[in-house]
Amino acid sequence: MMQRRTFIEGLGALSLSSAVFIDRAHAQSGAPTVVKGAYAAPGLSFAAIFLADRLGLWEKNGISTQLKQVQGDPMSMVALTNNEANFAGTASTAPIIGWSKDIKTLSIGAFTGSVVAQYTARNDWLSRVGVSPTAALADKLKAFKGARIGVATIGGGPAQYTRYLLRTAGLDPEQDAKILAVGFGAARMAALRTNQVDVTFGDSPEADQVELEGFGELFLNCAQEVPIFKEFPYTVALITPDFANEKPDMVRRIAQTLGQANDLFGTNFGQAVDVLKQQLASVPPKAIERSLERDRSCYPQGCRMTTAMWENNVKVALETKMISAPLPAQEGTLWTNRFVS
Numbered sequence: 001m002m003q004r005r006t007f008i009e010g011l012g013a014l015s016l017s018s019a020v021f022i023d024r025a026h027a028q029s030g031a032p033t034v035v036k037g038a039y040a041a042p043g044l045s046f047a048a049i050f051l052a053d054r055l056g057l058w059e060k061n062g063i064s065t066q067l068k069q070v071q072g073d074p075m076s077m078v079a080l081t082n083n084e085a086n087f088a089g090t091a092s093t094a095p096i097i098g099w100s101k102d103i104k105t106l107s108i109g110a111f112t113g114s115v116v117a118q119y120t121a122r123n124d125w126l127s128r129v130g131v132s133p134t135a136a137l138a139d140k141l142k143a144f145k146g147a148r149i150g151v152a153t154i155g156g157g158p159a160q161y162t163r164y165l166l167r168t169a170g171l172d173p174e175q176d177a178k179i180l181a182v183g184f185g186a187a188r189m190a191a192l193r194t195n196q197v198d199v200t201f202g203d204s205p206e207a208d209q210v211e212l213e214g215f216g217e218l219f220l221n222c223a224q225e226v227p228i229f230k231e232f233p234y235t236v237a238l239i240t241p242d243f244a245n246e247k248p249d250m251v252r253r254i255a256q257t258l259g260q261a262n263d264l265f266g267t268n269f270g271q272a273v274d275v276l277k278q279q280l281a282s283v284p285p286k287a288i289e290r291s292l293e294r295d296r297s298c299y300p301q302g303c304r305m306t307t308a309m310w311e312n313n314v315k316v317a318l319e320t321k322m323i324s325a326p327l328p329a330q331e332g333t334l335w336t337n338r339f340v341s
Contacts, residue, residue: 032064033250038079039089040072041152041184042280043203044291045235046089048111048261048303050279051272057260061253071184072153080105080238087254091157092233092313093322095334100323106244107236107335108255109303111262114222115229116298117158118207119149121219125198133219140220141169150182150197157234158201164320165226186282192216205283205291212284223298228316233309233335234298248339255339259302265292266301302340310335 035058039046049067052058058065068085070076073094080088081103095105119140126132131143144166151158159181163173171177182191185206192200193215200206207218222229237258244251264272273292277285310329317323327334 038085040076048258051261093157109237110233111235113300114298119220120207148197150200205287208287208290265299
């Protein structure tokens with residue numbers, strides 16, 4: 001609840017206890033520039049960060065990184081806006097809400113260009129509602145009436161997208177379903193396993209891991225089944241406009257490094273899979289293989305974004321009342337490709 005209150009009611013009020021991250025070059029001549037990064041979750045939605053780290057792509061672009069996982073998009077935004085990180089990885093709901101609160105950020109790349117997240121359902125719930133994972137989207141959404149849906153945080157992207165989808169099915173998100181904060185990754189899967197929730201909404205490879213463990217199935221794959229989520233900046237790399245103006249060369253190196261990492265999904269997919277298996281060593285390798293095979297086209301080359309992605313993002317934000325007035329979706333305000341070109 002603290003994260004939700006902090007973000008929705010005013011990100012600037014929260015201060016992390018860690019020391020402020022300062023962008024600076026090493027004192028010794030020729031040393032890589034130190035860059036601090038924060039990201040909101042450990043899943044495959046931020047694969048480019050992990051690939052760049054494990055394959056030494058940061059160093060090849062003259063950067064030495066200090067990376068930190070924080071608990072959710074609000075804390076990632078706080079790290080960025082409090083100058084505790086030079087760039088942040090978040091769901092794209094975060095900068096949208098931030099702009100509506102006059103907290104200006106700039107997206108310099110999309111880690112994922114579709115909503116690469118899935119609803120995973122318990123086997124007994126599937127039997128009870130009588131709706132198959134192969135059913136039509138409309139039937140799946142109607143089945144959510146009365147369901148307990150587990151998400152990481154109440155105010156994060158998955159919760160907001162769930163509210164959007166419920167409304168498209170004519171359901172009231174506050175009355176017709178229970179959206180419950182159950183934590184990230186393993187905690188969310190545990191909630192599903194122990195029948196605390198009927199359905200979870202999380203990043204890959206969670207659904208595949210649940211299927212392999214045998215207590216649930218991938219029920220709804222947003223990137224393939226929900227039209228508006230097929231071209232959508234699900235997770236993005238953010239900087240502040242001041243950082244872009246003051247250190248454009250550093251921003252360019254950050255953006256191009258992440259873009260080079262995403263390019264591996266097209267140029268050396270096998271290497272990308274192997275590296276991500278090492279990164280997510282606690283996850284069954286088969287789950288990672290399955291999820292990446294299914295979603296490999298969702299990682300845009302160069303981390304490039306499109307106007308259509310951001311138009312869809314703004315539309316969903318308006319319909320879920322994350323924002324009360326439209327925001328500019330054209331390049332140059334909320335987002336830009338100029339640093340990856």
